[in-house]
Amino acid sequence: MSDLLLADEREAVAAASRHLAQKGLVIGTAGNISARKGDLVAVTPTGADLSTVTAEMVTVIDLEGEVVDGDLAPTSEVPLHTGIYAATNALAITHAHAMASTAVSCCFDELPPLHYSCLGLGGAPRTAAYATFGSKELARNVIEALQGRNAAMMQNHGSVAYGSKMAEAVERLELLEWLAELYWRASSMGTPHVLTDADFEAIITAAIERGYGGLKKIKKE
Numbered sequence: 001m002s003d004l005l006l007a008d009e010r011e012a013v014a015a016a017s018r019h020l021a022q023k024g025l026v027i028g029t030a031g032n033i034s035a036r037k038g039d040l041v042a043v044t045p046t047g048a049d050l051s052t053v054t055a056e057m058v059t060v061i062d063l064e065g066e067v068v069d070g071d072l073a074p075t076s077e078v079p080l081h082t083g084i085y086a087a088t089n090a091l092a093i094t095h096a097h098a099m100a101s102t103a104v105s106c107c108f109d110e111l112p113p114l115h116y117s118c119l120g121l122g123g124a125p126r127t128a129a130y131a132t133f134g135s136k137e138l139a140r141n142v143i144e145a146l147q148g149r150n151a152a153m154m155q156n157h158g159s160v161a162y163g164s165k166m167a168e169a170v171e172r173l174e175l176l177e178w179l180a181e182l183y184w185r186a187s188s189m190g191t192p193h194v195l196t197d198a199d200f201e202a203i204i205t206a207a208i209e210r211g212y213g214g215l216k217k218i219k220k221e
Helices: 007-022 078-087 099-105 116-121 136-145 166-189 197-210
Strands: 031-037 040-043 059-062 067-069 092-096 151-154 158-163
Touching: 007 031, 007 040, 007 092, 007 166, 031 078, 031 166, 040 078, 078 092, 078 136, 078 158, 092 166, 099 151, 099 158, 099 166, 116 166, 116 197, 136 151, 151 166, 158 166
Parallel strands: none
Antiparallel strands: 031 040, 031 092, 040 059, 059 067, 092 158, 151 158
16 A cells, blocks of 8 residues: 555546546646545646646645645645635545636636536536636635536636545536537537526426436336
C-alpha cells in the first residue's frame, strides 16, 4: 500500500484527470480536480497536463488552502475548491474548460432545459457570473449558481460539478457537457422546444412511480 498521505484520494484525482482528458473535456492544463477526506483535500497541481497526472503529482492542502503535503504548487483555483467544500456536502469536485458548456456559458444565464436528464444535476444548470480565475469572487459566484444544483457553468470560463464521490463528480460534469452540446446542436437546426415546469412535475412523478434509473428484477410468478 502506498504511504502517500491521502493515497486513495490522490489516485482518484489523478485517474479522473486522465479520464476527463481522454474524453476531451479538458485539454492540457485547462481544468482541475480535487477530492476531500476530513479536513484535507487532494488537488491537481497548477500547470500540469491533466492527461499525465499521477497520484504522486497530486498535492494535499487543508481547507484554508495551505499546502500540507506534495512537491508541486496546487491549482490556482484553490479558492473555488475550498469554497465549494465549505458550502456543500461535496467530497469530490471536477472543473473543466469543456467546449460546449463553455460556449453556452458565454451566451446564457441558464442552460435551457431540453432534456429531463438535467434533473440529475438538480435542475437546469445556471451560469455563474464572470470573475477572474482563481479569485474568491469567482468562488462566491459559483457557489451562488450551485444553490440547489450540483453542477454549473462559469461565464466565459468553463464548467464545474461536485459529488459525494469522484465517479459522481465526473459523471455530472460529463452530463452537463452532454446537455450543453444537445442544446448547441438543437439550436443550430432551429428553435428548440424547452421543457416546462409542468413537464418536469410529470417527469418526477413518473420517475418515482416507476423507480426510474435503477436496476429492477423481473417479478416471477
